[in-house]
Amino acid sequence: MSPVLSISAVTKTYKSGQTALHAIDLAVEKGEIFALLGPNGAGKTTLISIICGLVSMTSGRISVDGHDIITDYRAARGIIGLVPQEISLDIFATVENTVQFSRGLFGKSANPAYIEQILRDLSLWEKRGARVNELSGGMKRRVMIAKALSHEPDILFLDEPTAGVDVNLRRDMWDLVRRLRDRGVTVILTTHYLEEAEEMADRVGVIDRGRLVLVEETATLMRKMGKRRLSVTMQQRMTAIPPALSGWPLRLEADGERLVYEFDANAPDTGMPLLLRELAAAGIDYKDLETGRSSLEDIFVGLVESGV
């Protein structure tokens, strides 16, 4: 099977001299959900913008379903839908008109049944006659997605779809992405949230300072990187970790108010109970305990340190 998106040796140097992408190679198969993970400034938006024709690449080649994005721009752009990070909508248009108009821009003839389906999928059907400026921020985001889907694209790009979005909308978006995939749409999303990638993606690409440092099946990545953290908020601030605890890989955070212990979630013995006993023995009182998954930043540190 030939990939629906093929990126080869793509480099981008902005006029400022900043090189945002270094020789990126990537192939995405039809019907995949692919998550591009990376910290702020890693180059995710630049890569998506290049594929969608909003930013020009300095060198390299990209083809979308066999269409070169430069020499065959129209055909390539026609099969791509893009939901950018920032909401940009005509606030005086109605929801339905916004979506129909966007479809028209791609030269597609009207298809009321399809438009109804996407508005229903996004819980926008009841609001179809409302003007965009009457909608909440979450609803506006849904309209952005409906707009991106208006011309029946084969590939949908979602640039940080759930940044600043509430839990319900996040769940709805995840459901929608799965339904799209079931219909054969390829979805490429960028995110800072490992949880989102884990929940959604078949494969994950990690981008760091303009380099694609890793491309992996999500399940494999999670197994390799599945670290958890225990945060202990203490009654008293500490200036340094007491010598009695020097054998533990602990970090002081929040101006000495919090001790953080990272451990392998897959290990048979996490060490957590013993650590808590040793804290008590060292006379350290705490007011709160919290466990959670390591943040992406922590995982990056792990990646860089392990020299992947």
Ligand SMILES: Nc1ncnc2c1ncn2[C@@H]1O[C@H](COP(=O)(O)OP(=O)(O)OP(=O)(O)O)[C@@H](O)[C@H]1O
């Ligand atoms: N128009 C531009 N001109 C010059 N430099 C730019 C431009 N756009 C982005 N950059 C730089 O390119 C690098 C990559 O930025 P990009 O927006 O692609 O990162 P990102 O991974 O999408 O980040 P975020 O997660 O914050 O959205 C950054 O160093 C950024 O400052």
